Amino acid sequence: MPTDIQFELLGLSQQELTSLLEAQGQPAFRGRQLHQALYSQRLDSLSALTTFPKSLRERLISDGYRITYPKVEQHFVSQDGTIRYLLGFADGQSVETVWMPDGDGAEDSDSSIAESVPAAAPNRRATICLSSQAGCAVSCQFCMTALLGLQRNLTPGEIVGQVLLLLKEHQVQIGVDRINLVFMGQGEPFLNYDNFLRAACRLVEAGIPESRMTVSTSGIVPRFAEFAAEPVRPRLAISLNASNDGLRDQIMPINRKWNLEALMDAARVFPLRPRERLTFEYVLLSGVNDTPENAQEVVALLRGLKAKVNLIALNPGPEIGFQTPTPEAVSAFQQTLIAAGIPAYLRRPRGRDIYAACGQLKRSTLVPLP
Ligand code: SF4
Numbered sequence: 001m002p003t004d005i006q007f008e009l010l011g012l013s014q015q016e017l018t019s020l021l022e023a024q025g026q027p028a029f030r031g032r033q034l035h036q037a038l039y040s041q042r043l044d045s046l047s048a049l050t051t052f053p054k055s056l057r058e059r060l061i062s063d064g065y066r067i068t069y070p071k072v073e074q075h076f077v078s079q080d081g082t083i084r085y086l087l088g089f090a091d092g093q094s095v096e097t098v099w100m101p102d103g104d105g106a107e108d109s110d111s112s113i114a115e116s117v118p119a120a121a122p123n124r125r126a127t128i129c130l131s132s133q134a135g136c137a138v139s140c141q142f143c144m145t146a147l148l149g150l151q152r153n154l155t156p157g158e159i160v161g162q163v164l165l166l167l168k169e170h171q172v173q174i175g176v177d178r179i180n181l182v183f184m185g186q187g188e189p190f191l192n193y194d195n196f197l198r199a200a201c202r203l204v205e206a207g208i209p210e211s212r213m214t215v216s217t218s219g220i221v222p223r224f225a226e227f228a229a230e231p232v233r234p235r236l237a238i239s240l241n242a243s244n245d246g247l248r249d250q251i252m253p254i255n256r257k258w259n260l261e262a263l264m265d266a267a268r269v270f271p272l273r274p275r276e277r278l279t280f281e282y283v284l285l286s287g288v289n290d291t292p293e294n295a296q297e298v299v300a301l302l303r304g305l306k307a308k309v310n311l312i313a314l315n316p317g318p319e320i321g322f323q324t325p326t327p328e329a330v331s332a333f334q335q336t337l338i339a340a341g342i343p344a345y346l347r348r349p350r351g352r353d354i355y356a357a358c359g360q361l362k363r364s365t366l367v368p369l370p
Pocket residue numbers: 136137138139140143144145146185186187188218239359
């Protein structure tokens with residue numbers, strides 16, 4: 001059977017599916033049916049496509065067409081209900097995808113995946129953190145994913161598949177449950193731009209509005225203008241993490257390519273929708289970027305921007321040479337921003353005990369933390 005990506009149906013648009021089926025002599029409505037089966041019904045196999053005549057299904061299968069979901073290799077359940085999934089692809093690569101139930105939706109942490117899925121309850125809220133690349137080339141010094149290096153880009157189908165798999169596992173009802181997506185797992189989405197964007201379009205078609213999607217970039221500045229003009233455009237988060245170039249050069253080497261001036265210039269002209277704000281993420285590293293002077297520099301950088309700041313006290317990892325700041329230092333940093341009129345939120349660490357929190361995704365099988 002061919003394994004070439006051209007036979008993978010997951011990730012294709014309705015137009016592409018229609019063209020593919022028309023080439024097989026099928027009417028256009030078959031494209032619509034297949035599109036709906038993939039993204040609304042979340043069918044994970046062509047043999048389950050009973051809206052198609054058996055002969056057509058069998059011909060597509062024998063021609064090598066397929067729907068491939070990632071395989072759950074392992075999963076780790078946190079005390080706070082967060083689940084980190086280690087998902088494998090056919091070539092042996094794997095990434096992580098994190099399910100974070102909000103509010104009271106935390107699930108039984110002792111159960112297996114099949115057992116842990118609750119009966120569908122209305123109005124659940126959850127956030128899915130997904131990966132856009134296997135590993136990452138960006139080398140942020142506080143991030144465990146950086147230690148993997150870049151393994152490869154994920155295809156649109158592999159990005160979409162992470163979400164559809166989790167929606168299936170957790171019996172999510174689109175339109176009833178509230179799902180947020182954050183492209184903040186392994187990888188720099190703007191370095192796999194076309195595939196990330198195609199995946200975002202498919203996920204909108206699956207019923208998740210772009211306003212509930214956020215893409216985080218380390219600052220691949222040349223992509224900003226292009227991204228701003230996309231018809232499907234998730235919210236933008238910028239991973240800032242330093243208040244001056246000297247510091248940012250050290251902890252985020254990407255800054256040597258596009259420095260803070262270039263980054264902030266691009267941020268200032270980024271068009272926002274009504275009531276939308278840019279998000280700046282700032283991982284606080286004890287004694288490195290968490291001083292009162294750093295906070296004042298952040299205030300100066302963000303002056304005049306419609307922005308908010310998410311503060312993240314470093315989530316520790318065994319190979320990361322930084323320390324988590326004290327709650328007092330975190331609070332003082334936050335108060336400086338708030339006093340300057342910048343909304344600043346302290347992000348609650350999710351799944352830290354299972355290496356599922358921000359910056360901890362390194363396909364680790366180590367749990368819990370020592
Ligand atoms: S923080 Fe994001 S961009 Fe930086 S190394 Fe980690 S995954 Fe890559």
